[in-house]
Amino acid sequence: MIRKVRNHLNPEEGLVFEISSPGKKAYQLPDLDVPAVDPAQALGPANVRREIEHFPEISEVETIRHFTRLSAQNYAIDFGCYPLGSCTMKYNPRVNELVARTEGLAWAHPYQPEALAQGCLEVIDVLERYLCEVTGMDAVSLQPAAGAHGEWTGIMLVRALHESRGNPRKKILVPDSAHGTNPATAAMCGYDVESIKSNDRGLIDLEAVARAANEDVAAMMITNPNTLGIFEENIDKAAAILHEKGAMVYMDGANMNALVGISRPGDFGVDVMHLNLHKTFSTPHGGGGPGAGPVAVRSHLEPFLPIPRVKRNGAALAFDYDRPQSIGKVRAFYGNFGVLVRALAYTLAHGGPGLRNATMDAILNANYVRTRLQDYYDMPYDSPSMHECVFSDDRQSAKGVKTGDIAKRLIDYGFHPYTVSFPLIVHGALMIEPTETEPKQELDLLADALIDIAREIDDDPNLVKTAPHGTRVSRVDEVTAARKPILRWRP
Numbered sequence: 001m002i003r004k005v006r007n008h009l010n011p012e013e014g015l016v017f018e019i020s021s022p023g024k025k026a027y028q029l030p031d032l033d034v035p036a037v038d039p040a041q042a043l044g045p046a047n048v049r050r051e052i053e054h055f056p057e058i059s060e061v062e063t064i065r066h067f068t069r070l071s072a073q074n075y076a077i078d079f080g081c082y083p084l085g086s087c088t089m090k091y092n093p094r095v096n097e098l099v100a101r102t103e104g105l106a107w108a109h110p111y112q113p114e115a116l117a118q119g120c121l122e123v124i125d126v127l128e129r130y131l132c133e134v135t136g137m138d139a140v141s142l143q144p145a146a147g148a149h150g151e152w153t154g155i156m157l158v159r160a161l162h163e164s165r166g167n168p169r170k171k172i173l174v175p176d177s178a179h180g181t182n183p184a185t186a187a188m189c190g191y192d193v194e195s196i197k198s199n200d201r202g203l204i205d206l207e208a209v210a211r212a213a214n215e216d217v218a219a220m221m222i223t224n225p226n227t228l229g230i231f232e233e234n235i236d237k238a239a240a241i242l243h244e245k246g247a248m249v250y251m252d253g254a255n256m257n258a259l260v261g262i263s264r265p266g267d268f269g270v271d272v273m274h275l276n277l278h279k280t281f282s283t284p285h286g287g288g289g290p291g292a293g294p295v296a297v298r299s300h301l302e303p304f305l306p307i308p309r310v311k312r313n314g315a316a317l318a319f320d321y322d323r324p325q326s327i328g329k330v331r332a333f334y335g336n337f338g339v340l341v342r343a344l345a346y347t348l349a350h351g352g353p354g355l356r357n358a359t360m361d362a363i364l365n366a367n368y369v370r371t372r373l374q375d376y377y378d379m380p381y382d383s384p385s386m387h388e389c390v391f392s393d394d395r396q397s398a399k400g401v402k403t404g405d406i407a408k409r410l411i412d413y414g415f416h417p418y419t420v421s422f423p424l425i426v427h428g429a430l431m432i433e434p435t436e437t438e439p440k441q442e443l444d445l446l447a448d449a450l451i452d453i454a455r456e457i458d459d460d461p462n463l464v465k466t467a468p469h470g471t472r473v474s475r476v477d478e479v480t481a482a483r484k485p486i487l488r489w490r491p
């Protein structure tokens with residue numbers, strides 16, 4: 001009998017239920033040195049589940065191997081370049097993890113008395129001050145748990161400010177190049193959304209802003225650099241137009257990794273913004289898990305920031321809850337503290353010049369990839385790129401191959417796909433963000449792969465249309481998977 005050969009990098013891995021066999025277990029406990037108690041008696045029968053149906057029973061080594069093999073099926077930044085535009089999938093330096101595991105920080109309890117948590121409060125205080133310095137803003141709250149949550153918090157601050165002046169106003173202006181979270185945020189905060197068309201260079205159209213700006217507008221949300229990877233060079237002029245009508249400028253600072261150390265939103269008219277620590281400051285992207293999307297404001301919005309605020313009381317730091325105009329709490333305790341520690345470690349490890357260098361390298365890398373690819377892929381907006389570049393599939397779709405097909409083929413070349421079909425103002429977008437952490441060799445491999453794929457499309461479009469070919473599972477029906485997921489295993 002020939003045994004099926006298993007390639008450890010691309011294993012056929014069954015479900016954990018399928019390798020289960022009754023009586024196996026993955027733990028060893030010492031014999032009891034106290035009398036045994038019947039859990040049903042101790043907790044009451046209603047609180048004890050007698051049996052878990054089909055609960056997998058496997059040994060320790062099987063458990064370890066099962067999950068290690070599964071982990072190898074997942075692409076990760078630790079394997080190679082992860083050019084997912086807008087998401088800033090940079091390598092997270094291990095020093096962050098080392099610092100986050102420091103005993104006093106890792107084991108701190110949120111209910112620890114303030115007197116015994118001075119180090120933790122110091123982390124919060126110092127990080128807030130550094131982020132003020134980086135953004136040119138006056139105050140920062142580290143509470144929001146993600147970028148979108150930071151947006152929501154920021155627009156609630158805008159609302160609170162307008163309400164304090166007697167009228168919350170009705171509308172939020174959002175450019176048509178905006179990230180989807182911007183209009184969603186505006187709607188969640190009870191505002192109507194008015195879309196503002198970009199001009200033919202992919203930038204905010206000042207005349208359109210002037211036409212839309214009036215006393216009903218609470219704020220305009222501007223992503224800068226925008227989702228085309230282009231710096232909004234007229235943001236200060238747009239801000240002046242909006243401020244004239246008493247409207248605020250919200251900057252979506254998710255892409256601040258293209259500005260840090262070079263220019264500061266506080267210097268070009270921004271009233272409120274958020275940062276994505278998991279993008280710019282190299283904390284883990286949590287797959288929906290704990291993150292941080294700090295919100296930064298100019299002083300007129302500071303009274304409304306979420307409680308508590310960290311405040312200095314003589315030599316000691318303390319939480320201040322006595323802030324009558326605050327919008328309240330937006331997160332339990334003070335947000336995801338472990339993430340804040342990592343961001344501070346990253347900031348301190350780089351220092352000011354290092355942060356600036358990271359920005360310069362991010363811009364250099366994006367422009368390098370752009371230059372290598374622009375003879376092969378169309379680029380509808382060719383203003384200078386910042387941290388990412390956006391192509392369209394116009395040339396390839398003439399042969400029936402779409403951006404999604406090219407992305408699937410890129411998997412065969414050993415890369416995670418770029419961002420597909422976003423931003424929406426580029427038809428069939430390929431959005432590539434290499435980040436500063438990629439060496440030139442890796443960028444060349446990525447560019448070579450995309451150039452090869454462009455040539456394959458000329459020779460044999462079907463090869464690309466049916467990709468990926470080298471993965472354990474080829475194309476899946478993504479719509480059905482999303483609409484009718486099968487989340488339960490039945491024997």
Ligand SMILES: *Cc1c(COP(=O)(O)O)cnc(C)c1O
Pocket residue numbers: 086087146147148149179181223227252254255276291293
């Ligand atoms: C990533 C991103 C967001 C949302 O951030 P999350 O942390 O995913 O909620 C918002 N705007 C822009 C421009 C982004 O790139």
